[in-house]
Every structure is written in structure tokens, then in C-alpha cells.
Amino acid sequence: MLVGGMMVFSLPWAWPVLGHRTGEYNPDASFETGGFFALCASIVVSFLIGYCLYKYVGGTHHEKLFRKEAMAVVALSWVLATVLGAMPFYFSGTCRALSVRLLDGSHEVHIYDEKVEGALDQGEYKILQAIAEKGARGIPLADLVTSVGASAPGILEDLAKSSPDWEEVLIFPNEEEDAPADRVANFRIRPIRMSIVDCLFESQSGFSTTGATVIADLEDPYTVPMCILFWRSSTHFLGGLGIIVLFVAILGHGSAGKTLMRAEIPGPSKEGTQTRMQHTAWIFTAIYCVMNLVEAIILKIFGMSWFDGICHAFGTLATGGFSTWNASVKHFNSAPIDYTIIIFMVLAGMNFSLHYLVLIGRPGKMLADIEWRTYMWIIAIVTLLVVCFGMFHSNYEHLALVFRHGLFQVVSIMTTTGFATDDFDVWNSFGRAVLFLLMFIGGCAGSTGGGLKVIRHILFVKILRLEVEQSFHPTVVRPLRLGGEAVEGENLRKIILVYFALIAIIFSLSWLAVVTIEPDETWGTSLEHKLIDSASAVSATLNNIGPGLGIIGATQNYTNFSSLSKLLFMWLMMLGRLELFVVLVIFMPKFWKSR
């Protein structure tokens, strides 16, 4: 229902007067019929399913939920949301990448970002890449020569002379693949529509606030309608809202609530009774919505269009990271915008109860919070290290710029947002290794951030120190302390350790699976890249970050992975977002058998 309701807000952006990116308004652009009706259809389906659920299942809703039922409800409603959220992408025929078909050869060539399937020589490849970079709109050969002149001058000019009949044909998604006979041309560009797996991936990535995308080219409204792009960012908003509110407010009662507290807000819970929790949840909703609004307004003031401002606010506060531009936040190249987003990313990665405490005039509580302090210290120290080690590829002239990009990237990865202002994939090894490990830290408990959460790491280190101490002082059992106070003992220790163990084992096995599933050819000769890229892809999805290293780097995307890997990544995103247990139990036969 909520999903359907939210889709309504995506509809207006089908009108070009609203749906246009910063600096791109084109009054001649047409109304986005396909996107509009796809959204309408999705809304109808959502409400129908919502109505059915309410009527046939809703009866049990008011009873006290048991732990098992609660877990099943969370997991299944998450799956349902993903499916509903995928519909607009599928119905609208959104395209994820371009395919170029060479008619003089017999081979079809898929162009994603860096990859060409099929046997092409270097010259052909460069031309096709230039075409693909221009988007699906197609360009005359003369313009093509101009635009790729620098990269492959000789080849293109030779080609222009030898094959004067080369001309582009753009086949739109809805047209027949085999174009009518009058289209005599040597190559055809055909956008590849998102498959069902792609749509589900994009939807899951949005709801889990991961921000991993399979869409290689966001900037072409012919293949990705603006209203669909807005819906894509809206899934972040809904996901973030769901995380901080839904589980606490709607499902946060009875013994079920406690399970979900374990699944959703880890570590020692900070608030007490049920009513207080529900009350807090509504305050969280208000804080979350107001922060979205404030950020959108600030971004608008600093020069974004409303469309971009709102989408980026959604991406920031949900710690998602979907942008509306291929280059992510780097596109704007503006210090005020960067710093605005940095500040809101830091806010989004904080425990929302701290926002509340500051609002009711008790900022001291925030400053005393051990998790918040560790969180801020990690950001400060890692940024300092990254900047000091001179991690940047090019010799930036200004320290301010180095600092800005370093801070942005550290905050973006740490809070699991995944926006980028600099291609950190070309940083030196130290920078990349630090960012990789930072992925596993994540935001604070009770925030929209993913990862393992700061509080778990604090407890983890404390537990390990106590345990090592106990190995030589077996009789002395000391309690686990957090900010002076002793926190619950053995059981908490075990839960934290089990969580880390599960993450480690899931990470290792998923890495092996991706390495096995993906063909070596995608990476060409450098198979070390495959090992690192796969590891970062698993980490980036499991911790809900989005971009990783190599082929899924800051300027890249997930479009090159096979469908099987994409399904695995979807599962990892869901695992990470619902904090393992809820998702793991539904795969246990015992869970369904026993009562």
C-alpha cells in the first residue's frame, strides 16, 4: 500500500517541465507516456495486492505476533515490496545498456562500460564505445568523427572515407529488433531492456538503500524516463523510512518486537517500553521527512533542479546512493553541494534518537554517546590518513580539494551511502584497502546506514580483549562495559560474535560463488581484478553500500554481472539490510516445520 502510495509521487515527473536534471531543461521534450502508464499500472497492482492482503490476511494483524510469525512477516513483506517496486522498471521498458549490432559482420556486440563481447579489433571497439557514450539517441557519422577524433583519429577518418554509407540506426526498445528493409546501415544500436532480474535487483538495491545499479546510462531520457528515475530514488526514501520506522512503529510490539529489535536495531537497546518506542518512531518519521525536505531545499539553493535536489536528498538520508547522473555527485563539481551532502550523510549515519535528544535540547547526551564519538573519530582519523598518505592519483594543487574529496569518499563509504565525487578506484592501494575495510564498519545502530554498525565493532573489540584476558585469568570474569555501565553479559557476547562469524562466512562463500559463476573472460587477462572486484561487489552489497572497486567502481555499475550473480547480490542486500537472522531462518527447513 505504502509502496503504491509512494508511486503516486513519481507520476508528476513524467511532465518534462518538472522532470529535468540540473542544467538540462529542454522545453521541447515530450511527455513520458511509457513511464507514466507503467507507474499507473504498478499503482493499481500495488493497491490490489494491498487490498487482498488486508482483507484475507489482515484479520490476524491485530493479534499479538509471535516471534516466528514476525520474522516471516518481515522477510516476506520485504520480498513483496521488492517485487512491487520492480514493476515500474519492467512495465516502462527501461533500458540498462546499449547493444550495437554490426550488420557487415555477423556478430552482435554488447557495449556496457568497458566491455565488448565478440571479436572486434581495437579500432572498431573505439568507434562503438564512442557511439555508446553518446547514448542511444544516435549521432551522425560526422559528429562521431569529431567526438572521438582525439582517441582514435586515424581509424575513424579512414573509416569515414572507406565506408561512406555507415550511418547509425537507433532501434527503440519497443520497435522490432529486425528493422524494416529501408533501414540499410552497417550497424544498429539497440538498447537492452532490463530483464526481470535487473528490475528486481534495482528495486532491492533501492529498498535496501544500497544504491547498486545495473543501469549503465542514466542520462538518456529515451531509455530511462525521468519519472522512473524519480521512482528509483523514491525506493531509497521508502527503504530508509521502513528501516527506522516501520519495524519499530508498526511491528514493534510484543515478543515479536524484541526479535525485530535484535534484527533491526542491534546492540543494547536504548529505549525502554513499548509505548515509548512507538512514540519515538513517529518522531523519527518527522525527523526523517523534515531532514529530506531541508536537504532538498539547500541543494536547490546551491544550484540543483528540484528533481535532482529531491532525488539526491532521498539518496543521502536513506544512505542509499542512487544518483540521477552517471558521474554521481561528481557531476556537479561544487564545494557547497559536496559539503551539504557530507553533512547530511553524517546525520543519516547517526542514531536517530540522538537527533531527537538534540532537538529536545540535550546535546550533551549526544556528545557523551560512546557510539557517536567512535563514529566521528573513525571518520576524522580515516580522512586524515587518506589525505596524509597523499592518496590521490593526480597531483591536486589545492589541499582543500584533496580534503573535500577524501572526506566525501570516507563519509560516503562509512555511512554506506555510496555517492562519489572522485574515482577512488584510482587511489593508491592504501586508500582502496581502507575504503574496503570501512565498508564493514557502517553507520550507527538506529540509523539508516548499513554495514555491521559501529556499536557492534565497539562491543566486538571489547569482547575480544576480555576473552584474551580470560585466557590467562580464567577465574576472573569481568562484565562487558559500555561508557561506564555494565551491559548484559554472556548472551550479548555470543550474539555479537555470531553476527561477525555469519558475516565472515557469508562473505567468503559468496565471494567464491561470484568467482565461480562469473566467466573469467569478463576481466580479460587480469584475473587478480576479478578476485578483488568480486570481493568488493560482495562486500558492497552485503553492507548496502553500492559501488565497490574495479568494474563496479565509483564510475561503474553492476550491469556486467550475470543474472545468477545479480540474484546472489539481491539476496546479500536483503541479508545485510535485515541483519541476517530474519533472512537466514526462512532458508531453514526447521523454521517452517516446528511451531
Added chain:
Amino acid sequence: MLVGGMMVFSLPWAWPVLGHRTGEYNPDASFETGGFFALCASIVVSFLIGYCLYKYVGGTHHEKLFRKEAMAVVALSWVLATVLGAMPFYFSGTCRALSVRLLDGSHEVHIYDEKVEGALDQGEYKILQAIAEKGARGIPLADLVTSVGASAPGILEDLAKSSPDWEEVLIFPNEEEDAPADRVANFRIRPIRMSIVDCLFESQSGFSTTGATVIADLEDPYTVPMCILFWRSSTHFLGGLGIIVLFVAILGHGSAGKTLMRAEIPGPSKEGTQTRMQHTAWIFTAIYCVMNLVEAIILKIFGMSWFDGICHAFGTLATGGFSTWNASVKHFNSAPIDYTIIIFMVLAGMNFSLHYLVLIGRPGKMLADIEWRTYMWIIAIVTLLVVCFGMFHSNYEHLALVFRHGLFQVVSIMTTTGFATDDFDVWNSFGRAVLFLLMFIGGCAGSTGGGLKVIRHILFVKILRLEVEQSFHPTVVRPLRLGGEAVEGENLRKIILVYFALIAIIFSLSWLAVVTIEPDETWGTSLEHKLIDSASAVSATLNNIGPGLGIIGATQNYTNFSSLSKLLFMWLMMLGRLELFVVLVIFMPKFWKSR
């Protein structure tokens, strides 16, 4: 004392009639004076230190050891053994790599395996590499042209014509670096003596049965005397003996013994009372020594020299992996030798009490042992997968060869030996990823193998399954079962989880440290290689394997790493070998303060 005693056995190999490798006997070779006296000096020092310890500290030996004292004794005696074991390398001036000094340029060039420091063009590099491959003996230019003719024909012939005065000068380690004036030449080859850190690394690698080496060229008796090479393999024998016997027999009494059981033989202990343990320990010694002897004899029968046979037997049964040839076991390229080593590696990776049970005629106990069964299944399944996925780079014609190499490599990594018959670094990604993960499994408890041990993995998986189950059935607490019997509860769970957690955190932080310490330049442009190579180096030392991927691959070594990294690797080898706790506690201030 034992170290000194064992050194005596290395002395005879200084005589060339004994100390020669398979197919290499040269009756004109001279007696190894340097190596012989270095060993003598080391023996004297060892006995002196042993005597002092016995006289001044030995008094407390017969009292019951407390847990803390026992831990300190283990850690410090390990450090002492490492220092004593490093002496022969240092005193004999053993060299780890070759350095080529070009006198026509002003730059000095270090040649290890694939790496050249300094500005050289491709042609110069190839020549120098050819020289280095020939060893430190030096060769006339004419021979050089012949030997590298295939790889760089034009360059060398041009060079031979244009610079007829190029001639090699070999400067021996003990000579002055700046050679007398009559040595007019364009380049000089100078072997680099092992630094103190190198010697300690090699010694630690031997005692911890890791098998990681810093010596790039083992095959030149001028730079690495045969008697020193024998001592190098003897450290494996001692290390292996120490692991299965020393901790159980000599230190295995009182509460101290229990700590060490925890530190040394993990999981549920299989034997009961103290006297029985000591009795078993002596049986273990016998089994271990006899197996060494048997393997050496079999290898001799299959064509090895006595020297090679004994050294490889030491390397196999200690699951060490030091070979006497640069190409490791691949050098022999013989199926009987390969299968002999495979069988003994498998035996070395088994719990030694199973050998005992088989000897006393109860093989049924072995077949029923859950750890042994899992161990054998993992070897079988992984070998099958590796072979089936067609993991080999070249198209081997015979399935038998593919199977032999696949099985050898899987067993070698799984048992943490580290011998190689095939360069698994050129396997496909699946093969490499599987071997990487296999490193963390390791041998069985109570074997000489390293890694996390199979039993820990069995318990780990069982614990995680129980814990996930408990998340939806919080009231049902089921005991941990192993082969039908319930094993001790909560505390064991915590210990296993803490062990995995410590391994994970040590691995991550060490990886970051190595990436930070090592200069990016070592890897040139492919920084992904750095990330993977560093990860595999950390894993290969922490789990006591030896070779990893990339620059420390099957045909490579650790000589390229900086001293700081080598110190870190030494620490990791010790950590892995003593199973974390003993080594970790000595770094805690509390350990030394309190009683």
C-alpha cells in the same frame, strides 16, 4: 639444547659427498667451510644458553607451572628457538638474492625473481634476468647469448657486437663490495647476504612449519651452503616435533597443561589423564620419527638423493614445505614422488592419535572420527571440483596428470604444507579462490598442520546453525553435538567464535598494514595484484602455509617484501602456530602486571 643438538646433524652435509641434490653430485665441489663453522658456532652458543637457562631458571622447572607462567614460557622459548635457529644462516653469510651493479650507469639493480629496481629498458632487463637465473656463478657472454637467445635474440647479439668488453664479475659475499681496480667490467653480480630480519624470518618460517622463504635461489651452493640448507629443513622437523610432542609431553601437566591444550590442541580434547597424555606423547614422537624415516627411504627409492629425500621428508611430515629446489617438488616431475608426498602430507595433516589407534589395530575408530571424515571429504570434493572445472592453464593431454597436479596442490594447501608441483598462480579464478579459502581450513587438531583446523570449522558451522535456530526458538537451548555425543556447552561455543573472530580481525588489520607498508611501485601498474598478493601473504603466514598468490606464488618467494613486512609475517607465523592466545597475551600490559 634440542636446537643445538639438532644442528649437529646438519654438520655432515658440509661434505660434498653427502650434501648434494638429486642428479647434481659434483665430486670436485669443495668442503663447505663457512657453513660448517657457522653451524659449529651456533651449536656452541645454543649449548651455552641452554646451560645458563638450566642453571639459573631451571630450578623452578619442577614446580607446578601456573597458567600465566606456562604461557610466558611457551612464547619466550619459541622466540628463543627462533633466534637460535637464525644463527647458522647469519654466521654462514647465506645469500637471499642477487644484486647486479651496472658500472656504466650509476644505478644499482636488484634482481629477485621478476623485479628490477631502477631505470632499465626492456633489453637490459632481460639480460640481467638471464644472468640472475644462471645463479651467482657468473657466465661468459658467449654462453649468455646462447642461453637467452630465444627470449631476447636481437638485443643480446647487438649488445655482444657493440660492447665486446661486457664481462661478468662475481663478487663473493665475503669480499669487498668495491672490487679492486683490476676488475674492469660493465656489471657486477653481488649476492645479497641475508639480513638479521631475513635470518629470523627463515628460522621462524622453519620452526612454525610455514615454509615461506626469502631465499630466491636455493640451487647455488656458493650462496647457500648445503649444510645450511639441511639445517633449514631440520627446523621443520624440530617445529613439527615441538608441536605434537613438546607441548603435550614436557609442558603437559597441571593447569598449565590445560592452557596449552587450549592453545595447542583445540576443540574437545580426546585423551584423558595426564600420565596417559605423556605416554601418548612419546608414542607420537616415535610415530613422527618413523614416518620421517619411511618417507625418506621411499623417496630415495624413487630416485632422490639422500639429502633431498630427508629434506623433503622433513618438509612433508612437519607440513612445512621448504624444498631444496627453486621449483619445489615440481623439479622432480615424477608421479611416484608426487603420490608419495601426497600420502605423507595427508598423514601429517591427520590427528596423530588416529595413527596410534590404527597401529594398535583399531582402524574403525579412525573411520568413525568425524574430523577425519570431514578432512578426507573436503580433500576429495575440492580436488574433484578443481579438476572438473578444468582449472588448468595449459591443455593437459592426460586426465591423470591433471588429477595428480590438482590433488597434490589441494592436499598441499589444505594440510598447510606448501609444496608445489604446478604453478597454481596461473589457474583460473575459481581454482585460486578455492585454494585461498582452503588456507583457512588447515589440517586436523593434533596434527602438525596449521590453519584453523578442521574440527574448529565443524564446530563453527554447527554453532552458527544452532544460533540461527535459536533466533526464532529462543527458549529451546540445544546442546552442541559431535558424532552423536554432546560436547561441553556455552564456553566451548564462545572459544570457537572468539578464535574465528580473532583470525578475522588479525587478517584484516595485517592486510591493511602490509598494503600500507609496501610501496606501490613493487607491483608496477597492477595494484589489484598488490591487494590480492598481500592478502594471500597474510593468509599464507597466519595459517602456516608458505606460498600464496602472485609475487609469493608457487614459484616465487618473500624476498621482495620490506623488512617491516617480514617482521609482521614472522609475528603472524608465530601467532598461527601457537594458536593466537599465547602470543596475544604477551602483548597485553595486564599480563605482566597482575598475578
